[in-house]
Amino acid sequence: MLVIKGLKKSFGDKDVLRGLDLTVPAGSIFGFIGKNGAGKTTTMKAILGLMKADGGSITVNGEDVVYGQTLTNKYIGYLPDVPEFYGFMTAREYLAFSAGISEMNCDNLSARIEELLTLVGLGEEKHRIKGYSRGMKQRLGIAQALLSEPLLLICDEPTSALDPVGRKEILDILLSLKGKTTVLFSTHILADVERICTDVAFLDGGVITLQGSPAEIKKKYRSDEYCIETECASHMELIAKQFPNVKISGETEATFSLADTELFAVMEFAASNRIPLPKLQRLEPSLESLFLEVKEK
Amino acid sequence: MRSFISFTKKEWLFHMRSGKITVILLIFLLLGIMNPAIAKLTPWMLEAMSESLSEAGMTVSEVTVDAMTSWVQFFKNAPMGLIVFVLIEASIFTDEYRMGTMVMILTKGIKRYKVILAKASVMTVLWSGAYWLSFAVTYGYNSYFWDNSVAQSLIPSVVYWWLFGMLCTVLILFFSAIMKGTTSVLLGVGASVLFFYILTLFAKVKKFSPALLMDGNSLIYGAEDAEAYVPAVMVTSVLVLALTAASIPLFNKRQV
Numbered sequence: 194m195l196v197i198k199g200l201k202k203s204f205g206d207k208d209v210l211r212g213l214d215l216t217v218p219a220g221s222i223f224g225f226i227g228k229n230g231a232g233k234t235t236t237m238k239a240i241l242g243l244m245k246a247d248g249g250s251i252t253v254n255g256e257d258v259v260y261g262q263t264l265t266n267k268y269i270g271y272l273p274d275v276p277e278f279y280g281f282m283t284a285r286e287y288l289a290f291s292a293g294i295s296e297m298n299c300d301n302l303s304a305r306i307e308e309l310l311t312l313v314g315l316g317e318e319k320h321r322i323k324g325y326s327r328g329m330k331q332r333l334g335i336a337q338a339l340l341s342e343p344l345l346l347i348c349d350e351p352t353s354a355l356d357p358v359g360r361k362e363i364l365d366i367l368l369s370l371k372g373k374t375t376v377l378f379s380t381h382i383l384a385d386v387e388r389i390c391t392d393v394a395f396l397d398g399g400v401i402t403l404q405g406s407p408a409e410i411k412k413k414y415r416s417d418e419y420c421i422e423t424e425c426a427s428h429m430e431l432i433a434k435q436f437p438n439v440k441i442s443g444e445t446e447a448t449f450s451l452a453d454t455e456l457f458a459v460m461e462f463a464a465s466n467r468i469p470l471p472k473l474q475r476l477e478p479s480l481e482s483l484f485l486e487v488k489e490k
Numbered sequence: 491m492r493s494f495i496s497f498t499k500k501e502w503l504f505h506m507r508s509g510k511i512t513v514i515l516l517i518f519l520l521l522g523i524m525n526p527a528i529a530k531l532t533p534w535m536l537e538a539m540s541e542s543l544s545e546a547g548m549t550v551s552e553v554t555v556d557a558m559t560s561w562v563q564f565f566k567n568a569p570m571g572l573i574v575f576v577l578i579e580a581s582i583f584t585d586e587y588r589m590g591t592m593v594m595i596l597t598k599g600i601k602r603y604k605v606i607l608a609k610a611s612v613m614t615v616l617w618s619g620a621y622w623l624s625f626a627v628t629y630g631y632n633s634y635f636w637d638n639s640v641a642q643s644l645i646p647s648v649v650y651w652w653l654f655g656m657l658c659t660v661l662i663l664f665f666s667a668i669m670k671g672t673t674s675v676l677l678g679v680g681a682s683v684l685f686f687y688i689l690t691l692f693a694k695v696k697k698f699s700p701a702l703l704m705d706g707n708s709l710i711y712g713a714e715d716a717e718a719y720v721p722a723v724m725v726t727s728v729l730v731l732a733l734t735a736a737s738i739p740l741f742n743k744r745q746v
């Protein structure tokens with residue numbers, strides 16, 4: 194759906210993007226992760242032809258993106274990081290206006306508008322946009338981006354300014370598009386990505402440092418750490434005496450690594466000493482810890 | 491065409507709901523009523539003040555008021571209306587830059603020149619409507635109380651003044667295409683008008699200055715012929731067209 198090759202961009206002597214390669218497969222919900230100032234917005238503006246890149250190429254749906262021309266934008270719905278609307282209009286009026294200025298062809302526009310407003314949870318909203326909260330504007334922003342039924346929806350940090358409830362609502366909307374629309378969204382909140390993405394990419398230092406599905410990435414970087422819990426402190430002491438490499442992290446909690454402690458030896462020791470283990474679990478790395486780990490390398 | 495119409499409709503909706511139309515029309519209506527009212531009240535006011543005036547050693551001779559008194563007021567008050575209009579409309583672009591709504595529109599694929607032309611058309615209709623409303627009200631009262639035929643070249647003089655307002659409207663457009671904030675736009679329009687005014691102080695170029703079009707009193711008293719203003723009318727018309735045309739490429743180049 195979207196292929197970026199060797200994208201370069203610098204502001205003055207500051208290199209923001211240094212040869213970014215990114216492929217967004219059709220049908221994916223793609224999380225584009227990077228900390229503030231990493232260049233996420235810059236990348237998105239380049240995809241929309243709103244910003245001139247210094248090098249590299251971008252294709253959307255097989256067509257080249259050319260700066261200043263907006264031909265490929267007919268495939269794209271865009272939600273900027275801070276969407277702004279005319280406060281004197283209602284959501285319905287704004288969507289009808291959007292359809293008008295983009296000369297959109299639609300047999301039954303008002304039905305389409307109702308459908309979208311219901312999708313984003315603004316179906317009952319009759320007031321003017323003036324009184325909308327950040328979250329409501331963000332949802333209306335998704336509706337206007339989806340109006341022309343784009344193949345690719347690009348959302349710039351749609352959840353960053355919202356409280357947990359608002360974030361969940363937005364993520365649920367994006368998730369509901371799965372299979373219909375390819376979604377590329379940027380974020381610096383890793384928990385958002387874990388929740389809904391089929392693919393993720395980390396942007397750091399102007400290049401993609403890691404790309405794949407969350408499961409793949411986790412598998413690749415799967416830790417060999419286990420977490421173990423006993424019912425009482427004396428049991429934990431027994432285990433600690435037997436296995437000196439176990440790291441005690443609480444009275445009844447500890448972790449150990451397969452590198453120096455054998456899993457089955459621990460289990461056999463527990464079984465033969467009648468030590469019940471309420472918990473014995475492999476530690477799943479969070480994307481967050483992965484991100485930090487990849488960065489350190 | 492559809493995008494142009496949608497955008498124009500949006501502008502009208504904004505002007506209606508923000509109350510801008512109401513304010514502009516009310517001001518011009520009020521000015522239209524004030525012109526004959528002041529004329530009507532002049533003898534009465536002078537009489538009321540005559541005692542204190544004669545104490546100061548001035549004698550008040552009988553004053554006669556007619557349509558001329560009212561038209562003189564018209565040209566005196568018109569600048570006030572124009573200033574209100576410019577103050578209200580100067581932010582027609584800059585508010586959209588500031589709020590970020592312009593970016594939202596342009597990513598929707600509307601051609602930029604349509605944005606310019608839509609806003610220009612709305613301002614033109616608004617200025618014309620308000621100005622001619624004010625004219626019609628004054629004209630109506632004048633012909634009711636007195637006789638409008640005493641004013642010479644009345645129609646040319648009011649048309650010229652309207653044209654000067656059009657120039658100010660286009661100046662808003664032009665400065666909005668190159669400036670960021672409302673204050674800069676206002677300064678740009680103000681500086682241009684000041685420049686035109688300074689031109690009228692030099693005998694050689696006076697007749698070409700758009701600011702000459704504001705001097706309706708010389709026309710209605712017959713001190714000047716309507717033809718004498720033709721060079722200024724030509725210059726102003728060319729400026730209106732040229733500034734509108736120049737706004738389009740300037741706006742196209744701008745990074746919003």
Ligand SMILES: Nc1ncnc2c1ncn2[C@@H]1O[C@H](COP(=O)(O)OP(=O)(O)O)[C@@H](O)[C@H]1O
Pocket residue numbers: 204209227228229230231232233234235236
């Ligand atoms: N128009 C600009 N002029 C100069 N520097 C810019 C401009 N836009 C972005 N930058 C810089 O580029 C870097 C990346 O910005 P951005 O893409 O907005 O990051 P992100 O969206 O990931 O937070 C930042 O350091 C920012 O200061």
Ligand SMILES: [Mg+2]
Pocket residue numbers: 233234235274349350
């Ligand atoms: Mg950003």
